[in-house]
Amino acid sequence: MELGEAVKNRLKVLRAERDWSQAELGGRLGVSRQAVNAIETGKYDPSLPLAFKLSRLFAVPIEEIFDDGFGGQGDAR
């Protein structure tokens, strides 16, 4: 993955599993429906606090929502 490339995510799948609309998820997170849509389509990468909020809301680790393309290679050097 190149620097600046959007991080892939499973937000749409997790949202669909709960049968939530984008507005429903946005309201629960305190962001707009447009923000949820932008994250789902990879146009916007959420801040760390928002990513943690998502993680808590869906009760899954952040790595299960977002994929930076390094597949669990934790060493960033």
Add this chain to the structure above:
Amino acid sequence: MTASGAKAMRDSIPRGEGERRDSARRRARWLIVGGLALVGMAPGFYIGFQHGAAAAQSRAFIWSPALSMAMAALYLVAVIGGGTLLNRVTDELEKAQGYKAASFAGLALMIVYPTWFLLWKGGFVPEPVHWMLFILFWASLALATLFYRFR
């Protein structure tokens, strides 16, 4: 947080509550923007009806000290107060778009004003007009905001 704790947090919000919050946030945002637009239009109409449209531009027409101070105070209250209120109902995506749009508008001003000034000093163009530069900034800001929001 444990999985059961997270589930409790998720379930503590009834279904549909998220959509209600989203609608409330959008409504609050439009109310603030609408209120600011009214505050912006009211002085314009007042000056227009009292003194004619030329009063806003004419160098010969001088406002009374009370009127100019009232206008300046109203503007500062609207911009600072409205900006603070708007900030409370603006999410991180909207803020990021706002920062990018403001950078674009600032860049437009940085390009146009010095170029205009330098050409004016050489006698090529008329003297820079401050209200035109102000409008240029706001038009650039509006166009960039629309671009980043709907691209």
